[in-house]
Amino acid sequence: MNSYWIATIGTSVIAFALKYSGHSVPEKWLSHPKIQRINALIPIALLSALVAVQSFSEKSKLMIDQRLVGLGVAIIALLLKAPFPIVVISAAVSSAVIYNWF
Amino acid sequence: MSVSLTVGAYGVAFGAAAVANGFTVLQSCLLSLLTFSGASQFAVIGVLGAGGSAISGIATASLLGVRNALYGVIMAPRLKVRGLKRVLAAQITIDESTGVALGQELRGPDEMRKGFWYTGVGVFVFWNLFTLAGALGAQAMGDIRAFGLDSAVPAAFLGLVWPRLTGNFERILAVGCAIFAIVMTPILPAGLPIIATAFIAIAVGLKK
Numbered sequence: 060m061n062s063y064w065i066a067t068i069g070t071s072v073i074a075f076a077l078k079y080s081g082h083s084v085p086e087k088w089l090s091h092p093k094i095q096r097i098n099a100l101i102p103i104a105l106l107s108a109l110v111a112v113q114s115f116s117e118k119s120k121l122m123i124d125q126r127l128v129g130l131g132v133a134i135i136a137l138l139l140k141a142p143f144p145i146v147v148i149s150a151a152v153s154s155a156v157i158y159n160w161f
Numbered sequence: 162m163s164v165s166l167t168v169g170a171y172g173v174a175f176g177a178a179a180v181a182n183g184f185t186v187l188q189s190c191l192l193s194l195l196t197f198s199g200a201s202q203f204a205v206i207g208v209l210g211a212g213g214s215a216i217s218g219i220a221t222a223s224l225l226g227v228r229n230a231l232y233g234v235i236m237a238p239r240l241k242v243r244g245l246k247r248v249l250a251a252q253i254t255i256d257e258s259t260g261v262a263l264g265q266e267l268r269g270p271d272e273m274r275k276g277f278w279y280t281g282v283g284v285f286v287f288w289n290l291f292t293l294a295g296a297l298g299a300q301a302m303g304d305i306r307a308f309g310l311d312s313a314v315p316a317a318f319l320g321l322v323w324p325r326l327t328g329n330f331e332r333i334l335a336v337g338c339a340i341f342a343i344v345m346t347p348i349l350p351a352g353l354p355i356i357a358t359a360f361i362a363i364a365v366g367l368k369k
Contacts, residue, residue, distance in 0.1 A: 065215035067188045070205045070222040071195035077226045078198075079251040081233020082240075090234060097366035098228050099325070100334060102200060104362035105221055106322035107335040108342035108355040109207045113315040116346045118212040129312025133319050143320045144170035150316030151309030158306045 125161075129154030168257070168284050169291040171199055171317070176295025178203065178314045181305040182210025186296040193292035197285060198255055200225045200321055204355075207314065213352020221352070224359045232259040239266075240274060253281025334365060 114130045115121055129150040136146040172193070179189035184206055192202045201222040208218040233254045239262070242250050258281035265276035302308050326332050338358040345354035 062215040069219040081230035100362035104358040111339035133316035154312030155309030
């Protein structure tokens with residue numbers, strides 16, 4: 060079993076365990092304001108790190124390539140309040156143009 | 162309807178991104194069926210795509226999945242379900258179903274429960290169909306960079322985090338974590354720079 064299968068199954072098992080535990084534990088365990096606040100901050104931290112790593116690295120090497128253009132276009136689209144599909148498509152198209160023509 | 166279209170777009174993006182990051186079509190579809198939580202799914206494929214280990218991927222995805230447990234805590238006393246129905250309710254306890262349910266709360270408990278189940282089941286169906294479409298599409302592409310898929314993945318993450326950046330505190334945290342992850346990438350094993358930022362979030366959350 061390779062790491063992709065382990066990741067697929069492990070993520071799924073824990074995801075369900077988390078969902079089910081929420082329906083089963085007493086409310087007071089998880090309603091502490093500090094837990095609520097940390098819970099709001101964790102996605103911001105992880106997703107921002109993922110944006111950065113996916114844009115500027117390959118394996119463990121840092122690099123700048125067509126993805127920088129894609130990221131820049133995505134930021135502009137978001138600043139213009141574009142909906143999610145437009146953000147992703149405009150990033151992909153601009154990056155593909157750079158990759159194919161330069 | 163607009164919820165469905167947006168979910169469809171995310172689903173295509175996820176399916177394509179999963180295959181682009183080395184997952185098979187079957188694995189991509191299993192993640193959507195079984196994990197069924199967008200941010201967690203994007204996280205696990207992102208970490209493995211960046212060369213991280215299975216454990217790093219699972220840990221990152223699970224940290225993002227904690228919020229579904231908190232949604233469960235909110236929904237359980239409102240749904241009052243047991244047995245198999247509780248299992249099904251748990252599986253569709255996500256951002257969208259919880260959000261719609263709470264939005265219907267003023268219209269009474271029946272409307273709220275309806276909102277939860279219709280939204281949860283509807284998103285589940287769309288999400289899985291579009292994941293399959295995206296995964297098959299990406300598989301047919303060959304060199305994913307020629308189609309810009311290598312940029313679609315970070316753009317998708319950015320689209321997920323953007324609405325959460327509601328104030329300067331959140332923006333500084335986001336930029337700080339991005340810089341931290343880049344600086345640590347050549348130093349730490351792949352995947353760890355990402356997970357480490359969760360501890361930054363916990364530290365500032367405890368302190369604030």
